[in-house]
Amino acid sequence: MTFDEFDAALDVLGWKIADFCRATDLHRNTPQRWKREGIEIPSWVPKHLGLLIDLHRLHATYLQRPKHDAGAGTE
Template sequence: MTPDDFHAALAELGWKQSDFCRMTDTTKNTPSRWATGATPIPGWVPHYLDMALKIRRLAALIEPPKV
C-alpha cells in the first residue's frame, strides 16, 4: 500500500487519520509517518482498510432509503 492508497482509503471511508488511530489503537504520529513515506505501511493496514470498506459497502445495501 502506498501513502496515496492509504489516503484514498481513508477518504472513501470518510475517516481522518485520527479516526484510524482511535480504531486501531495506534499513536497519532504513526499514520503521519506512513502518509509521508517516512515509514513503510505495515501489511495489516491494507487488510484492515479493505475490511472496513467492504463492511461500509455491505451496510449501504441493507440501510433503509433516506426519506
C-alpha cells in the same frame, strides 16, 4: 499500500487519520511518520482497511434506507 492509497481508503470510509488511529490504537503521529519518513505501511493496514470498506459497502447496500425513502411513512 502507498500513503495516497491509505488516504483514499480513509476517504471511502469518511474517516480522518485520527479516526483510524483511535480504531486501531495507534499513536496519532504514526501515519504521518509513515508518510514523512517513508516508512513502509504495515501489511495489516490494507487488510484492515479493506475489511472496513467491505463492511461499509455492505451496510450501505443492505442496511441503510435509500435516500428517497427517508421520509416515507412519517406523515
